[in-house]
Amino acid sequence: MSDDTVITEQVKSAGDPFTTVNGNSENVVTGQPGGQGSSLPLGLQQLASQNEITIHQHLDQLEVLLGWQRPCRYSIYGADSSSQLLYIQEVSECFARQCLGSSRWFNLRVSDSNQQDVAIFDRPFRCPCGLCWWWCCCVQELAVETPPGKWVSTIREERTAIGSPRYHISTTHDDDDDLVFVIPTSCCYCKFCADVEILIYDKRKEEKVCVIHKHSRGSRQECCGSQNEFTIKFLAELNVTEKLMILGASFLLDFNFFEGQRRCCCCCCL
Secondary structure (H helix, E strand, O other): OOOOOOOOEEOOOOOOOOOEEOOOOOOOOOOOOOOOOOOOOHHHHHHHOOOEEEEEEOOOHHHHHHOOOOOOEEEEEOOOOOOEEEEEEEEOOHHHHHHOHHHOOEEEEEEOOOOOEEEEEEEOOOOOOHHHOOOHHHOOEEEEEOOOOOEEEEEEEEOOOOOOOEEEEEOOOOOOOOEEEEEEOOOOOOOOOOOEEEEEEEOOOOOEEEEEEEOOOOOHHHHOOOOOEEEEEEOOOOOHHHHHHHHHHHHHHHHHHHHHHHHHOHHHHO
16 A cells, blocks of 8 residues: 555544544544544643643633623633643623523534634533422433544533532433443532532542542632632543543533522622
8 A cells, every 4th residue: 555545544542533634624633542642632632641720711700790691701820820722712692691690501612723623512401490300301411522523421410319410421411321420419519619529430430530629718709700610630640531521511510500609799898
C-alpha cells in the first residue's frame, strides 16, 4: 500500500474518541490509535496531562443583583492556574434562564484555545417538583458528547429511599449496564460560605477516583452568587474521556445543588 493511499477508518478507543484517520472529516487527527497525545485537539491534550483542574465561572454583581441571568461562562485552568485549558459557554433560551432557573435545559459547549469545539454537555429539562420524587420526569441527567455529535456517556440521578440521591456515570443508555463511576451525595448541601467536598467512586464503590471541591473564601460576594469556583482533583489514572465525564458530572451537581443557593440571597448581600 502506497503512502498516498487514503484510509478511512474509525479507530475504536474509549480513551480517545477523536482518533480517526479520515481525509474528509472535520475532526481529522492522525496519530497512534488509542493514544492521548498528538491525536487529540489541543485543549484535550492539556486536559489529559492534568491531575487537577479548576473551574471558574464568570459572573458579575450586576447580573446577580438584577436577577437577569445571562448564559453561563466558565474557564478551566490547570493545577498551576497560569493558562486556560478550556472555555465553556452555555447555549440556552432566554426565557428558560429567567423562568426555570437551575432546572432549565441547556447545552454547554466546550472549546479550546483554538476555538475548536471538543465536547458538548447536554442537559434536558426535568421537573424539580418534589411531589413526583420517584417519577422519571424528575430524574436529572446530562449527556456527554465528544467530539460534538458523538454520545459517549450519561450522568443520571438515582433516587434512594433515604432521600439523598446518587449519580451514576455510564457508557450506555441503560444505566444498569457499563457503569463507570458512582457519586453518592447528601440530601442537602446548604452550607453557605462553606467548603463542600463530593467524592466520586469506581463502579464498585471501592476506590476513590476523584474529589470535587466546592470552594468558599468566606466573602459576601461568593455567598451571594457573584463568585463561583470549584476544583476537580483526579485521584486515579483516568483517560481524557473519563475526565470529560467527571467534568460534565460536576456541572450537573453544581446546577442541582448550588445554583439556586447562589441566587436566593443576592438582594440581601449586595
